[in-house]
Every structure is written in C-alpha cells, then in structure tokens.
Amino acid sequence: MNGMNDNDSPSLDFFRMLVEHVSDWIWQINEQWEFTYSNSIVEEILGYSAREILGKSMFSFIQTEDIEALEAIASSASINNKRLQNIDFTMIHRNGHEVFIETNAKPVIDDKNKTIGYRGINRDITLWKKNRERQQQLLDIIEASPDFIATADIFGNTTYLNPSARTFLGIPNAEEDLQPVNAQLWTNKFVELKEHELSNEKSIWKGENILTNSLGKQIPVSQTIVNHKASHKNVHFLSTIARDISERKAYETIIKRQALYDTLTELPNRRYLYKTISKLIERMDETNTFALLFIDIDDFKQINDTLGHKYGDRALKLIASRMKGSVREHDFLCRLGGDEFILLVEGMKTEQELENYAKRLLSIFNHPLRMDNLFHSITCSIGISIYPTHGKDAETLMQNADKIMYHMKKTGKNGYQITHPNKK
Known part of the structure; x- marks a missing residue:
C-alpha cells in the first residue's frame, strides 16, 4: 500500500513522500561523512541532484575556509555521540555562489554505542543571513x-x-x-x-x-x-x-539681522521700517492711529567735512544710543540712512502728547557729544505726520514728514513741526 487507513500504521512510501515534500534538505551520511541519502530539495539548494551527491563527502561541497572548523566540530560530536545543533557554515552551489546553511543532526549509533553516521536537516538561511547583515549594516549606521x-x-x-x-x-x-x-x-x-x-x-x-x-x-x-x-x-x-x-538657525539669524538692521548703529533699517509700517496699517482702524517722526541731524555734514567720516560714524553711533535710551520700549526707532532717523509712535491721543514727546527727543541733544576729549554740539529737526490724516501708506507719510522737517530746518532748525494738510 502507498498510504494508510484507520487500521494501518504509515507505510514507508508515505514517509518517503512526506520527506520529499518538505522545504528543508534531509540527508544521511556514513562514518566517512559520505552522503548515503538525500531528498530532492538538495537540487534547489545546491544545484546537484540527490543522485549526484550520493557517495560524495559532505566536505567536498563546503567552502574551503569553513572545512577545518567544521571537521573539528563534527569529529568531536561523533566521538562523544553528540548532536550537531544549529551549526552554521557555507556551502558552494553548482554555479559557484555561496549558500549559507544551518544544520541540525542526530548521530546514528550502532549496537556498540558508536556513532556510524548522522541523519540531519539542512536549512538554506542565505536570504535570512543577508537580511540580517543588511539590518546590522543599517544598525551600525544608526549607531554611528x-x-x-x-x-x-x-x-x-x-x-x-x-x-x-x-x-x-x-x-x-x-x-x-x-x-x-x-x-x-x-x-x-x-x-x-x-x-x-x-x-x-x-x-x-x-x-x-x-x-x-x-x-x-x-x-x-x-x-x-x-x-x-x-x-x-x-x-x-x-x-x-x-x-x-x-x-x-544662528546663521539665519545673522542673515536676517543683516537684512533688517543697520550695521553701524544696530538700529532697524529702511527695509524693517517698511515692513513695520505695513503691519501697523493692517491692524489700524478709525479709532487707532500712529505717528511718524522724521528726524534729521542738523549740520551733520560739518562733522564729516571737518573731522572725517570716521568721527562721523562715531557720532552717529552716539546719537543712536542716546535716542534708543530716550524712546519708549514699544516704539519703533530706525536709521533711514545717513543722518536721518524715523520713529514710529503709537498710542498718542492728542497732538500735545506728540509735541511733548518731540520736545523730549530734542532735549537729549542739550549736552554735546564727546569724542576724544572734544565736545561737539548737536541738534536735530523733526517733522511729524499722523496716520491716516497725513497719509494712508508709508511713502505718503514719510514724504509729508520729510517736507515739514525741511521746512523746520529753513525756519531755524533744532525744533519740530506737525504736518498740516495745507502745508506746502
């Protein structure tokens, strides 16, 4: 019979069929480590048919570098009637490529309690080993x-x-x-x-x-x-x-600062001014307003002409420092260029408040600038425009404040004046 029924034990053919259909390589070797049996899966693993490997030594299919170590393990196990458990080694496929094998085997022992061969199972772990190596490579990269x-x-x-x-x-x-x-x-x-x-x-x-x-x-x-x-x-x-x-981020901060701040005085520059005015206008309504103060240093050209631009730069830094210390923390002070500065002021309810603020700015120049033990008297002229009365955009506000500031210079300097709609 090729099968079994309820009253029969499994036949030899049944076991042979079972062995031939498993995915692992099942084999038997004799005392000389020669194959005496192999199922057909060996052809998928090594490229040799079961018939081709019969009578050949197991070591003839193993990679040269692994033979010595494997012989030592196998000999020791054989002498002591021990199993071969989870042993990894490399075999060579018929076409020359490496096949990684994991083997488990049990000794065949004769009636004198001597190992005369082994029956075992070889599993092709090539894919698993390569995946593990790739995983280890990735882990090494991650760890480093x-x-x-x-x-x-x-x-x-x-x-x-x-x-x-x-x-x-x-x-x-x-x-x-x-x-x-x-x-x-x-x-x-x-x-x-x-x-x-x-x-x-x-x-x-x-x-x-x-x-x-x-x-x-x-x-x-x-x-x-x-x-x-x-x-x-x-x-x-x-x-x-x-x-x-x-x-x-630090580099971006430096670049941003260079783009928005004056390198000499460290005050915001013209670009920052326009951005700030745009934001102010966006959130203004009929009940909210702000003032733009156009500040020009009187006769500053004389400092550059008589002392040189080096002293002119020092003077501008001192002037900027004084103004920064005088304006309110939430007001916006910037250097427009040269000896011109702009101050944006929010929250002033009346023109009188603005005038008092302008007077305070003028007062910071009551004391002359000191450079190399020399004192230099400085004054300024201020033109003031108010949003939206004197302009609803940055350009108009600045032009009107600029015009009234130069009018102030022509009429005596060292003072301030608020723009009026009919002022030419």
Whole structure:
C-alpha cells in the first residue's frame, strides 16, 4: 500500500513522500561523512541532484575556509555521540555562489554505542543571513549617526535610543530599560499635530521642532516622525530622526539681522521700517492711529567735512544710543540712512502728547557729544505726520514728514513741526 487507513500504521512510501515534500534538505551520511541519502530539495539548494551527491563527502561541497572548523566540530560530536545543533557554515552551489546553511543532526549509533553516521536537516538561511547583515549594516549606521534616532511603543515608552540620542538626553550608554523614558521628550511636536497634517498612509510628519537636552537647553532640530501602522491600520510604533540645526538657525539669524538692521548703529533699517509700517496699517482702524517722526541731524555734514567720516560714524553711533535710551520700549526707532532717523509712535491721543514727546527727543541733544576729549554740539529737526490724516501708506507719510522737517530746518532748525494738510 502507498498510504494508510484507520487500521494501518504509515507505510514507508508515505514517509518517503512526506520527506520529499518538505522545504528543508534531509540527508544521511556514513562514518566517512559520505552522503548515503538525500531528498530532492538538495537540487534547489545546491544545484546537484540527490543522485549526484550520493557517495560524495559532505566536505567536498563546503567552502574551503569553513572545512577545518567544521571537521573539528563534527569529529568531536561523533566521538562523544553528540548532536550537531544549529551549526552554521557555507556551502558552494553548482554555479559557484555561496549558500549559507544551518544544520541540525542526530548521530546514528550502532549496537556498540558508536556513532556510524548522522541523519540531519539542512536549512538554506542565505536570504535570512543577508537580511540580517543588511539590518546590522543599517544598525551600525544608526549607531554611528550624529542625529537623534529613537523608537517608541504605542504606550509612549521609548524602546530604542541611538548613542547620539542618549547623549542628548543624558542617558548612560549601558543597555538598560528605556521604558521610563517617555517618548513625549521627542514627540512633543507630533502629539500637537492635527490629523490633516499627517500623511494618511504612513502618518509622516516632517518639519522643525524644539527638543530639550539634558542640560535643559532648547535645541532647534529638523525632525521626521513616523507613525508606523500595522496592516489593520492601528499604530504599531513610532520612530524619529532629528538633526541639530542650531548652527543653521544662528546663521539665519545673522542673515536676517543683516537684512533688517543697520550695521553701524544696530538700529532697524529702511527695509524693517517698511515692513513695520505695513503691519501697523493692517491692524489700524478709525479709532487707532500712529505717528511718524522724521528726524534729521542738523549740520551733520560739518562733522564729516571737518573731522572725517570716521568721527562721523562715531557720532552717529552716539546719537543712536542716546535716542534708543530716550524712546519708549514699544516704539519703533530706525536709521533711514545717513543722518536721518524715523520713529514710529503709537498710542498718542492728542497732538500735545506728540509735541511733548518731540520736545523730549530734542532735549537729549542739550549736552554735546564727546569724542576724544572734544565736545561737539548737536541738534536735530523733526517733522511729524499722523496716520491716516497725513497719509494712508508709508511713502505718503514719510514724504509729508520729510517736507515739514525741511521746512523746520529753513525756519531755524533744532525744533519740530506737525504736518498740516495745507502745508506746502
């Protein structure tokens, strides 16, 4: 019979059929390590048919570099009637490529209690080994990365931190339980996100974030957070990679400051002025207003002509410093260029308040400037325009304030005047 029924035990043919249909290589060798049996799967693994390997030594198919070590293991096991358990070695396929094998075998023992061969199972672990090697390569890269890399479970417990992340958070490098490390330390941005900010398929967030290091210092980072989902769409785990962008941010701050500030006086410049006026106008209504004071230093050209531009620059820095110390903290003072300054003032309810403010600015020049033990008397002229009475845009406001300021200069200097609609 080729099968079995309820009253019969399994036949030899049944077991042979069973062995031929398994995916592992089943074999038997004799005392000389020669194959005496092999199932047909060997052809898929090594490219040789079962008939071709019969009578041949197992070692003739093994990579040369592995033979000595494997012979020592096999001989020792044979002498002591021991099993061969989870032994890895490399065999050579018929076409020359390497095949990684894991073997498990049981000794065949005669009636004198001597091992006269082995019966075993070889498993092709080539794909598994290559995947493991790739995983190890990726892990080596992650471990060596200067970036902050971490994973967490669905309960918010950190499950992995690479060395850079451990250093950042002040956690020792010892392999300790990381569960007390709450993932919110590095997912603070993620938990604030709205659903529409995430990719529906992969739930990926990319952007800039702020992380706090072990010293309590806030560090700007460029970060990616991935919400890994299982096939049933539930969250499986979280991972992140974050890069310190402190240097870039510092550089951006320098560039921004250079674009918006005057390098000599460190006051906001013309570009910053226009941006500020635009913002003020956007939030103004009929009940709110602001004033623009156009300030020009009287006879400043004489300082440059008599003392040189070096002293002129020093004088401008001293003048800017005096004005910064005199204006209110929330008012906007900038250097328009040369010896011209602009002051934007909010919250003045009457012209009298503005006039008192202008008088205070004039008074800061009551004391001469001191440069190299020499004193230089300085005065200024101020023209004032008010939004929206004297203009509803930056250009008009500045032109009107400029005109009234030059009118002030022609009529005596060292004073102020508010623009009037009929003033030419």
